[in-house]
Amino acid sequence: MDTHLHHNTHQHTEEHLESSDFLRDVVIGMSDGLTVPFALAAGLSGAVASSNIIVIAGIAEIAAGSIAMGLGGYLSGKTEQDHYTNEEKREHFEVENLREREIEETKEFFANIGLSKEVQEQATEEIARDKDRWVSFMMKYELGLDKPDPKRATKSALNIGISYIVGGIIPLSPYFFTENAIDGLKYSAIATLICLFIFGYVKSKMTGVKPLWGALRVTLIGATAAAAAFGVAKLFD
Amino acid sequence: MDTHLHHNTHQHTEEHLESSDFLRDVVIGMSDGLTVPFALAAGLSGAVASSNIIVIAGIAEIAAGSIAMGLGGYLSGKTEQDHYTNEEKREHFEVENLREREIEETKEFFANIGLSKEVQEQATEEIARDKDRWVSFMMKYELGLDKPDPKRATKSALNIGISYIVGGIIPLSPYFFTENAIDGLKYSAIATLICLFIFGYVKSKMTGVKPLWGALRVTLIGATAAAAAFGVAKLFD
Numbered sequence: 001m002d003t004h005l006h007h008n009t010h011q012h013t014e015e016h017l018e019s020s021d022f023l024r025d026v027v028i029g030m031s032d033g034l035t036v037p038f039a040l041a042a043g044l045s046g047a048v049a050s051s052n053i054i055v056i057a058g059i060a061e062i063a064a065g066s067i068a069m070g071l072g073g074y075l076s077g078k079t080e081q082d083h084y085t086n087e088e089k090r091e092h093f094e095v096e097n098l099r100e101r102e103i104e105e106t107k108e109f110f111a112n113i114g115l116s117k118e119v120q121e122q123a124t125e126e127i128a129r130d131k132d133r134w135v136s137f138m139m140k141y142e143l144g145l146d147k148p149d150p151k152r153a154t155k156s157a158l159n160i161g162i163s164y165i166v167g168g169i170i171p172l173s174p175y176f177f178t179e180n181a182i183d184g185l186k187y188s189a190i191a192t193l194i195c196l197f198i199f200g201y202v203k204s205k206m207t208g209v210k211p212l213w214g215a216l217r218v219t220l221i222g223a224t225a226a227a228a229a230f231g232v233a234k235l236f237d
Numbered sequence: 238m239d240t241h242l243h244h245n246t247h248q249h250t251e252e253h254l255e256s257s258d259f260l261r262d263v264v265i266g267m268s269d270g271l272t273v274p275f276a277l278a279a280g281l282s283g284a285v286a287s288s289n290i291i292v293i294a295g296i297a298e299i300a301a302g303s304i305a306m307g308l309g310g311y312l313s314g315k316t317e318q319d320h321y322t323n324e325e326k327r328e329h330f331e332v333e334n335l336r337e338r339e340i341e342e343t344k345e346f347f348a349n350i351g352l353s354k355e356v357q358e359q360a361t362e363e364i365a366r367d368k369d370r371w372v373s374f375m376m377k378y379e380l381g382l383d384k385p386d387p388k389r390a391t392k393s394a395l396n397i398g399i400s401y402i403v404g405g406i407i408p409l410s411p412y413f414f415t416e417n418a419i420d421g422l423k424y425s426a427i428a429t430l431i432c433l434f435i436f437g438y439v440k441s442k443m444t445g446v447k448p449l450w451g452a453l454r455v456t457l458i459g460a461t462a463a464a465a466a467f468g469v470a471k472l473f474d
Contacts, residue, residue, distance in 0.1 A: 035305040036273075036298070043297025048290065057294045060280025060470040061273070067462040068272040075454055079444050086445055113378070114370045115363050122356045123347070133351045141350070141378060207316050208323055217312055225304040233297040 021152065025159035027203055029069060033167025034199065035222045037061050038192040041171055043229030045185040047237040051175040054184065058175065062168035070161025077153025084145055091135045091143075102138070103128060109141060170195050189226070196222040258389065262396035264440055266306060270404025271436065272459045274298050275429040278408055280466030282422040284474040288412040291421065295412065299405035307398025314390025321382055328372045328380075339375070340365060346378060407432050426463070433459045 037058050044054045094102050103124055110120040127134050139145050149155075174187035196219045204214025274295050281291045331339050340361055347357040364371050376382050386392075411424035433456045441451025 031309060032305055035309075036301050039301030039305065040277075040294065040298050043301060044294055047293045047297070053285065053290060056284045056470050056473055057277065057281055059473050060284070060466040061277050061298065063469040064273050064276030064280060064462045064466040067465050068269055068276065068458060071458040071461065072268060072272075075458065079446055079451075082446050083444060110360075113364060113374050114367060115360050119356060119359050119363060123352050123360060126352050126356060127350060130351060137350050144381075144383075146381075207320060209316055209319050214316075221305060221308040221312065224308065225301045228304050229297040229301040232300040233293050236293055236296050 021149075021156070022159060023206060025073065025156050026163045028073070029066075029160035029163025030167040030199060031203075031218065032065065032069060033062070033164035034170060034192060034196055035167075035225050036065055037168040038171030038188060038222060039225035039229040041175060041188055042185055042226035043233035045181040046230040046234040049181055051178050051181045051184045054175045054181055055172065058168070058172040062165055062172070065168065066161040066164040069164050070157040073160040074153045074157035077148070077156045080148050081150065081153065084139075084148055087143055087145060088135065088139060091138045092131075095131050095134055095138075099128075102134070105142060106134075106138070167195075192222060192226075193219055258386075258393070259396060260443060262310065262393050263400045265310070266303075266397035266400025267404040267436060268440075268455065269302065269306060270299070270401035271407060271429055271433055272404075272462050273302055274405040275408030275425060275459060276462035276466040278412060278425055279422055279463035280470035282418040283467040283471040286418055288415050288418045288421045291412045291418055292409065295405070295409040299402055299409065302405065303398040303401040306401050307394040310397040311390045311394035314385070314393045318385045318387065318390065321376075321385055324380055324382060325372065325376060328375045329368075332368050332371055332375075336365075339371070342379060343371075343375070404432075429459060429463075430456055 040061050041054050041058050044057055045051075048054065106124045106127060107120045110123050111117075115123065127137055139147075171188045171192040174191060175181070175184035178184040178187070197215045200215035200218025201211045203218065204211045207214075277298050278291050278295050281294055282288075285291065343361045343364060344357045347360050348354075352360065364374055376384075408425045408429040411428060412418070412421035415421040415424070434452045437452035437455025438448045440455065441448040444451075
């Protein structure tokens with residue numbers, strides 16, 4: 001029974017980790033994709049009458065935002081990889097050349113988690129027998145770094161970029177079908193706030209936040225951003 | 238000597254961790270703040286002749302983007318906190334009520350890092366003596382969760398939002414002083430690409446990426462986003 005429960009937990013944790021990178025990307029891309037083009041279009045509706053300019057500005061924003069966020073995701077993935085590789089080289093060097101110091105650091109890890117002097121010594125002695133395993137241990141538990149997936153950066157860029165475009169089309173599409181900007185804004189606000197609510201609900205379910213509360217928070221952010229953009233644009237008009 | 242080096246490393250690591258949250262926020266806010274308003278204004282320059290509309294659109298975008306990103310940072314900080322609190326409760330419950338299973342999981346941790354059966358047993362027995370310490374250990378090393386700073390969410394929102402505004406003013410300001418959009422675009426491109434290069438250089442220095450290469454990558458993202466927005470806006474005009 002214990003083993004059964006135990007295995008379930010582990011399976012659960014691993015599934016959670018595998019899908020969480022993808023979902024995190026979609027959440028990052030879609031929440032900004034829904035919010036920023038929505039708020040930009042709302043802001044422009046306060047300042048210009050024709051929905052034509054809003055469509056052009058919105059499309060320019062979606063192109064800019066999806067590329068900036070997508071490539072930003074790529075870059076941060078690459079940076080994470082470079083960082084991991086550099087730190088791994090350093091740990092290998094230290095294990096080879098600064099063995100005494102690494103032994104002290106390993107002992108300190110075991111001291112910090114609350115083991116006795118005796119078990120600290122034994123555990124360190126056992127870990128230090130296999131240098132590769134020792135380096136993995138130091139990477140993960142001294143530095144808190146997980147080995148990044150080498151395809152992560154590219155996948156991340158695509159996931160974020162596409163989610164941004166998908167999100168951005170929703171608030172913008174009403175302006176395609178209306179002459180007047182304020183009419184477009186009405187339909188855009190209805191469509192976007194509903195989508196933000198659903199999106200916030202699903203996202204909260206996944207991350208273990210109370211779904212209704214989470215959905216309201218996400219919707220409120222979108223509404224606040226749009227109202228601020230509307231007000232500021234009217235002010236500078 | 239060993240101890241000295243060792244202490245230095247630890248101090249270094251901790252300073253790195255303390256400032257890294259702030260710097261991460263600034264990097265997140267400023268890179269998007271420099272890139273997206275720059276690209277949006279560039280896109281509009283391809284489609285509208287007057288720089289007046291670009292200024293209004295740019296200001297609406299900066300308002301929208303800073304709020305969306307700032308509040309987004311706030312929300313993700315809060316979510317992280319809720320998640321930590323929930324998981325901590327669960328671990329406390331498990332340590333109280335599913336002791337055998339937690340003992341197995343703790344042993345498994347020590348088995349995975351390569352300790353012998355004997356040391357696994359001893360280490361687990363010692364850790365399980367103090368329930369609070371045991372829970373902290375499981376939180377950090379089984380689940381890989383660090384206790385979040387409760388003020389983090391608010392600080393993060395402000396850091397990201399303000400960095401976005403500061404970043405966004407740079408590409409937009411030339412349009413304030415030019416009548417013609419294309420003139421504005423020229424000065425905006427020069428000012429923004431220089432700032433992106435400096436920003437990319439400093440960011441790369443901090444994260445341990447080759448600075449020149451990192452600076453070029455960041456600049457290229459900005460230029461690509463602007464070119465795409467320009468092209469797409471012209472297409473839809």
